[in-house]
Amino acid sequence: MSLKDTLCTPELRPSLVDACVRLVDDEVARKSGLSAIAIKGAFKVVKAIKPGFIREIVNGLFDEFVEALDGHHQRWVEGGKSGSFGAYLQRDTRGVSDALLGVTDARARRTSMTQVKKLYDKLRPSAQDHVASAVPGMARILDPHVQ
Secondary structure, three states: OOHHHHHOOOOOHHHHHHHHHHHHHHHHHHOOOHHHHHHHHHHHHHHHHOOOHHHHHHHHHHHHHHHHHHHHHHHHHHOOOOOOHHHHHHOOHHHHHHHHHHHHHHHHHHOOOHHHHHHHHHHHHHHHHHHHHHHHHHHHHHHHHOO
């Protein structure tokens, strides 16, 4: 069974999307230092441009994010499911963040929302570290549902 078959069911998907939106909010809120100023400012701008935009984006990209993680899932299964899937993801935060950023990079290239694209392009150079730091939270969200 694919990861998409497991996580993208009509019963489970809405609660996972909600949990991912909370994760994004929490990750942005916990940022500190100089880079946090840009991230928090961009997040505020995006939310002001279109209220509910973060949920809309997470919901709209959810299936693609899950598909991007399917290779990791298949390797975990082929490896005998040693440990939890979340622990497996946490051992490769760089690969996981590359997979997820591949999805957002493709979407950013296609978007007609120029202001959002400019913000994305401005923040993209530091995105690898930020997404990698969110992998443990994502792992906690997915683990109860992936056997």
